[in-house]
Amino acid sequence: MSNTGEKQQLLRDVQNVAFLVKEAQLFLDTHPEDANALSYFDYYNKLLDTLTAEYEDKFGPLTVYGIKANDGWSWIEQPWPWEKEAE
Amino acid sequence: MWNYDRKLQFPINIKNPDARAAKAIISQYGGPDGELAASMRYLSQRYSVPYRDVAGVLTDIGTEELAHMEMVSAMIFQLTQGLTPEEIKANGFDAYFVDHTTGIYPVSAAGVPFTAAYFQSKGDVITDLHEDMAAEQKARTTYDNLINLVEDPDILEPLKFLREREIVHFQRFGEALERTKDRLNCRNFYAFNPEFPAKK
Numbered sequence: 001m002s003n004t005g006e007k008q009q010l011l012r013d014v015q016n017v018a019f020l021v022k023e024a025q026l027f028l029d030t031h032p033e034d035a036n037a038l039s040y041f042d043y044y045n046k047l048l049d050t051l052t053a054e055y056e057d058k059f060g061p062l063t064v065y066g067i068k069a070n071d072g073w074s075w076i077e078q079p080w081p082w083e084k085e086a087e
Numbered sequence: 088m089w090n091y092d093r094k095l096q097f098p099i100n101i102k103n104p105d106a107r108a109a110k111a112i113i114s115q116y117g118g119p120d121g122e123l124a125a126s127m128r129y130l131s132q133r134y135s136v137p138y139r140d141v142a143g144v145l146t147d148i149g150t151e152e153l154a155h156m157e158m159v160s161a162m163i164f165q166l167t168q169g170l171t172p173e174e175i176k177a178n179g180f181d182a183y184f185v186d187h188t189t190g191i192y193p194v195s196a197a198g199v200p201f202t203a204a205y206f207q208s209k210g211d212v213i214t215d216l217h218e219d220m221a222a223e224q225k226a227r228t229t230y231d232n233l234i235n236l237v238e239d240p241d242i243l244e245p246l247k248f249l250r251e252r253e254i255v256h257f258q259r260f261g262e263a264l265e266r267t268k269d270r271l272n273c274r275n276f277y278a279f280n281p282e283f284p285a286k287k
Contacts, residue, residue, distance in 0.1 A: 011094060012098070014094065015094060015095070015096070015097070015098065018092075018094075018096075019096065019097075022096075022147075022151060023255070025147055026144065026147055026148065026151075026255070026256075026259050027259070029140055029143040029144045029147060029259065029263075030140060030144060030259055030262035030263055030266060031262075032140065061093065062092060062093045062094060063090055063091065063092055063093065064090060064091070065090075078093070080093070081093060081094050081095045081157070081161065082095070082099070082157070082160065082161035082164050082165070084100055084101070084102075084165055084168075086094075086095075087098055087099070087100035
C-alpha cells in the first residue's frame, strides 16, 4: 500500500497529540487556575481536532463520529488497534 | 458514557511471539495490581466523592486505565500469535492454554483469575486516595519487575511508557489528596467523612 508510511506517520501524530491533551487534562484537574496549562491544553486540543479530521478523511474513522456514510460501513474495514497490521 | 477510540494510547507492534513474556505481562491485565483493577477502582470510587476536581481526577485517570488495559491486552494478544504447541509447553504457557487457548482472559502471572477483591471503594475520599496512591506505586513496581524480565525492545518500550504513567498518576492523586485536605479541618482531617454526614 502506497499510503502505509503516511498513514502510520499521521496516526503517530494523532497519538502523540492525544497524549499531550490527556496529560494536560489530568494536570488541569488539580491545577484548574493554571492559565499556561489551560492555553497549552487548548492549543493541542485544537491541533488534535485538525489531525483527527485529516486522518479520518484519508484513512477512515477513528471514532464513531468520524464515520462518513458515503464510504459505506467503514468502521470495520481497517485493522483494529490490537492487530499488528494497525501499525 | 464512553466512546471507542480506534487507536492505542501508545503503539504496540511485537514481531516475535513470546509465551513466557505473555505469562508474566498478563498480570498487568488481570493481576492484583493490574490495569483492570485500576480502572474499576477509580471508576467505582468517583461517584460518592463530593469534590468535582477529585471526581475529575478519578474519572480521567480511570478512563486512561481502560486504555492501558487495552495496551496490555494487545501485548498479550500479539505475544501469543503464531505459537507452536512445543513453544507453549516449553515456556510454561500450557496451563493457561488449556483453559483459554490464546484468548485474552484476566488472570495474574500465577494464573489466579481476576477478582474485585483486588480493589476497594471505601466511601471515604481520604481512605480511597491513599489506596489509589499505593495502587499506582504497586503497579509501578510490577512494571519494574516486568522490565527486568524481558529484553525485546518491542515489549520494553510499551512497558516503560506504562511505568511512567503510574508515576504521573501517583503525582495527580497526591495533589487530589492535598486539595481534599485543604477543605477539611487541618487540626483533624478525620473529624468527619465528607462522603457521609457525621452523627449528631
